[in-house]
Amino acid sequence: MRTIRRMPRPDGFSWTQRADGTVLITHRHRPAATLRGARAARFLAEVDAGDAQLVMARWTGSYRFGNERRARRHPRNAGRV
Known part of the structure; x- marks a missing residue:
């Protein structure tokens, strides 16, 4: 039987809104x-x-933790952007 592994839930994100309307998203205080x-x-x-x-992870691009990185290097995907 094959076990399905799920991506870890994103955590460590926080956001602050400045007086000028700018939103700063931080991950683990960076x-x-x-x-x-x-x-x-x-x-x-x-x-x-x-x-x-989850929203902050998606907006910062920090949501790829699974096989997306491995698949990028696969020969089948060679030449793709």
Whole structure:
């Protein structure tokens, strides 16, 4: 029987909104992304509507923990961007 392994749940993210409307996303107290204007507003709407840790991982690009990295080096995917 084959065991299905799931990706670990993202954690360690936090965000702060500055007075000028800029949103700073940090991961384990290190800056991960800075969002301004319409992107910041869209991010805040998504955080209010869903799982904040998952939303922040997706917005910073830190959500690939599984086989995506291995698959990129596979010969079948050679030449793909």
